[in-house]
Amino acid sequence: MKRVVIVGGGFAGLAAAGILSRRGKNLETALVDRRQCFNFLPLLPDVLGRGIPAGLMAYPFKDICSGLKARFIQDIAQAVSPDGRSLHLGSGLNIDCDYLLLACGTETDFHGNVSLSESTYKLDNVSDALKLRQALEIGCYDNYLVAGGGYTGIEIASNLSLFLREKRRRSRIIIVEKSPSILGPLPEWMKVYVKDDLAACGIEVKTGLSVTETRAGRSVLSDGSVFGKSIVVWAAGVKTPDFIDRIPARRTPQGRLKVDECLRISRTCFAAGDNACLSAGQGCLRMSVQFAITQGESCARNILNDMDSLPPREYRTFDPGYIIPMANDRACGIIFGLPVRGILPVFMHYLLCVWRNRGMKNRIRLALLLLKKAVR
Numbered sequence: 001m002k003r004v005v006i007v008g009g010g011f012a013g014l015a016a017a018g019i020l021s022r023r024g025k026n027l028e029t030a031l032v033d034r035r036q037c038f039n040f041l042p043l044l045p046d047v048l049g050r051g052i053p054a055g056l057m058a059y060p061f062k063d064i065c066s067g068l069k070a071r072f073i074q075d076i077a078q079a080v081s082p083d084g085r086s087l088h089l090g091s092g093l094n095i096d097c098d099y100l101l102l103a104c105g106t107e108t109d110f111h112g113n114v115s116l117s118e119s120t121y122k123l124d125n126v127s128d129a130l131k132l133r134q135a136l137e138i139g140c141y142d143n144y145l146v147a148g149g150g151y152t153g154i155e156i157a158s159n160l161s162l163f164l165r166e167k168r169r170r171s172r173i174i175i176v177e178k179s180p181s182i183l184g185p186l187p188e189w190m191k192v193y194v195k196d197d198l199a200a201c202g203i204e205v206k207t208g209l210s211v212t213e214t215r216a217g218r219s220v221l222s223d224g225s226v227f228g229k230s231i232v233v234w235a236a237g238v239k240t241p242d243f244i245d246r247i248p249a250r251r252t253p254q255g256r257l258k259v260d261e262c263l264r265i266s267r268t269c270f271a272a273g274d275n276a277c278l279s280a281g282q283g284c285l286r287m288s289v290q291f292a293i294t295q296g297e298s299c300a301r302n303i304l305n306d307m308d309s310l311p312p313r314e315y316r317t318f319d320p321g322y323i324i325p326m327a328n329d330r331a332c333g334i335i336f337g338l339p340v341r342g343i344l345p346v347f348m349h350y351l352l353c354v355w356r357n358r359g360m361k362n363r364i365r366l367a368l369l370l371l372k373k374a375v376r
């Protein structure tokens, strides 16, 4: 009997568990996650503006794992033995394994600023989204600052704008981006499209600046400007969890583990999803659900190949594209190499969300809710 341990029950970890579950005999799979439920991250910003219930984005691992014939262990992975055959958990438990898959994703990076991590909001999981929604409901601010002008920051800002419009509150929403432009390396037409949409929603964009401090509702930017009665949502970068940083392996500056073309760190230790980066060829791929799923599946197939003494297969990417959805029912992106914009990519984004969500009830309720909102 061989034992596979998967750390992280996100898109990559669950995709791997799905493939492994088909083997049945001679294989025991354990999934370790610090949370009780799978969190569907792409819909988190919609908790703020569109008012999608957070419950539709969480699904108990216990139920998922029973369907996948895997054992679920709710615990925090803390260390891996040098040979990658033993995992040390926060509860003090050690689990031995024949194969280890690291699929821990990433989390918000405050770049070591403890004060900002304590005084701002983030959107890493369902409880963060609920906490922020609650703060928006009870607080009344003059300034809503979003630190970071990547796709997450833009989605958050557009949802804040929808929230304020529905509550008939008039306040400033400002995206503060450190680089000279929003959306970093994305094509120029996309930046222009998004900027126009943000402006139409009344959202200001300040580039070349960062939020340096926020205390008791007073936020300060790097040029010294001060915003009173403010709330800050931090979306200015991600990093791998501390556990990944402690693994003796090569890493990128964001902490992503460098893997070979078969997604391996060693013969029996694999990494997939946001916490992995191909060390050659395609290099670090965009952090996305699509790549997390296909990498998780690829790792699982290579584990089964190794068990059968077959050679591993190289991970080959298929990139169908990406979409940047905004809460004003407009989006832009690249689909199969073609630029798309307007309402169609919004529809595609939510269709994918319904399809990729966990639990039939969640999917049906989400689809009905989105349909109702679309009709309205």
Ligand SMILES: Cc1cc2nc3c(=O)[nH]c(=O)nc-3n(C[C@H](O)[C@H](O)[C@H](O)COP(=O)(O)OP(=O)(O)OC[C@H]3O[C@@H](n4cnc5c(N)ncnc54)[C@H](O)[C@@H]3O)c2cc1C
Binding pocket: 007, 008, 009, 010, 011, 012, 013, 032, 033, 034, 035, 038, 039, 041, 042, 043, 044, 045, 075, 076, 077, 078, 103, 104, 105, 106, 123, 124, 152, 241, 243, 272, 273, 274, 275, 287, 288, 289, 290, 292, 323
């Ligand atoms: C707000 C937001 C919106 C997004 N929108 C989109 C989108 O529209 N389209 C898209 O393609 N992508 C989107 N993404 C990115 C996408 O969600 C990620 O690329 C994807 O979730 C990566 O999957 P993963 O399995 O690598 O990691 P995750 O889904 O992050 O899962 C990692 C899991 O590991 C667990 N974990 C972490 N550390 C430990 C530990 N030490 N011990 C035990 N468990 C641990 C976590 O609890 C989590 O369950 C979005 C992300 C965010 C945050």
